[in-house]
Amino acid sequence: MPSSFDMTRRAALNFLAAAPVLANASTASAAPVAPSFAVTTPIHIHSVSLRVRDLEKMTYFYNAIIGLDVLGAEPDRTALGKDGRTLVTLIRHVDDDVDDVSTAGLYHTAFLMPTREDLGRWLIMAYMNGIPFTGFSDHRVSEALYLNDPEGNGIEVYADRPHQGWQWVDNRVVMGNQQLDLDNLVAGLPDDSDLPYSAPSGFRIGHIHMRVGDTRLAQDFYVKATGLDLTALIPNESAAFFSNGRYHHHVGANIWHSRNAGQRPQNMSGLEDAAFSIEPALMDGLRRRLRAHGTDIKETGSTLEALDPWGTRIRFISG
Numbered sequence: 001m002p003s004s005f006d007m008t009r010r011a012a013l014n015f016l017a018a019a020p021v022l023a024n025a026s027t028a029s030a031a032p033v034a035p036s037f038a039v040t041t042p043i044h045i046h047s048v049s050l051r052v053r054d055l056e057k058m059t060y061f062y063n064a065i066i067g068l069d070v071l072g073a074e075p076d077r078t079a080l081g082k083d084g085r086t087l088v089t090l091i092r093h094v095d096d097d098v099d100d101v102s103t104a105g106l107y108h109t110a111f112l113m114p115t116r117e118d119l120g121r122w123l124i125m126a127y128m129n130g131i132p133f134t135g136f137s138d139h140r141v142s143e144a145l146y147l148n149d150p151e152g153n154g155i156e157v158y159a160d161r162p163h164q165g166w167q168w169v170d171n172r173v174v175m176g177n178q179q180l181d182l183d184n185l186v187a188g189l190p191d192d193s194d195l196p197y198s199a200p201s202g203f204r205i206g207h208i209h210m211r212v213g214d215t216r217l218a219q220d221f222y223v224k225a226t227g228l229d230l231t232a233l234i235p236n237e238s239a240a241f242f243s244n245g246r247y248h249h250h251v252g253a254n255i256w257h258s259r260n261a262g263q264r265p266q267n268m269s270g271l272e273d274a275a276f277s278i279e280p281a282l283m284d285g286l287r288r289r290l291r292a293h294g295t296d297i298k299e300t301g302s303t304l305e306a307l308d309p310w311g312t313r314i315r316f317i318s319g
Helices: 009-018 055-065 116-128 182-186 215-225 280-292
Strands: 043-052 069-074 077-082 085-092 105-112 135-138 142-148 154-160 204-211 229-233 239-243 251-254 270-278 297-300 303-307 313-318
Touching: 043 055, 043 105, 043 204, 043 313, 055 069, 055 077, 055 085, 085 204, 105 270, 116 142, 116 154, 116 182, 154 204, 215 229, 215 239, 215 251, 215 280, 270 280, 280 297, 280 303, 280 313
Parallel strands: 043 085, 105 154, 204 251, 270 313
Antiparallel strands: 043 270, 069 077, 077 085, 105 204, 135 142, 142 154, 229 239, 239 251, 297 303, 303 313
């Protein structure tokens, strides 16, 4: 498999437009595997919801290309996930404005493969089906592939290196942005390009990366209000990373395109909300911090909802 990826977005969109919609498809998963470190911490990513203009095309992409099972389909929304757990909810809003990268919102949703071999297999499938990539990176703690969905929402598909080998200095994890060895990643794997692709059991969202207007405000919210730890800070504070339980990051926040962005427009495609799973014993502390921070909260059953400084809905689901 060549390491030079000559793919175009136009070719991929033509491919997706011609593909059948799998609105009622649901692929049986294998027996559950041991969970990845990212989702064993007391607070971790639960799911995201996206506002979409073309529900059918987006459903096909997340089902057949990303490999999520369709867990529920209604005229105006589709729930997709793995092992019976909803990870992505697509909500139809045909009249929305197109997402603008200069606004606060989603930079990418990061889907975590259980193993490096799973990541290599997915790379082969995507390459052989003409899916365009926007980048590749070796982050030292992980190996990552980057692309966009048909409506421009950023996606990372990655595999972590064993967390026991991550380097920490003064409670900051050492990450990097080196060239990814694509040939090594796919070495010895079969050229399997069958569609629809089905992600392996244990496939989850490992982290989310947000566009924000100010990384100091992001630190104030995610550290002081939600209780996450600051794990990395890029020089000049253009990006900050936060986690729980010494994961490298559950949340990234950058100002690379969105410096000084204000409140996110309500009628814009892209991120509707991001949700965290949180252990029940931590809910009281979270509630107190959010109120002390001056953040309005709304509670429904086992879910606590708050708005980040840019008006993006952040949910915390107990259990």
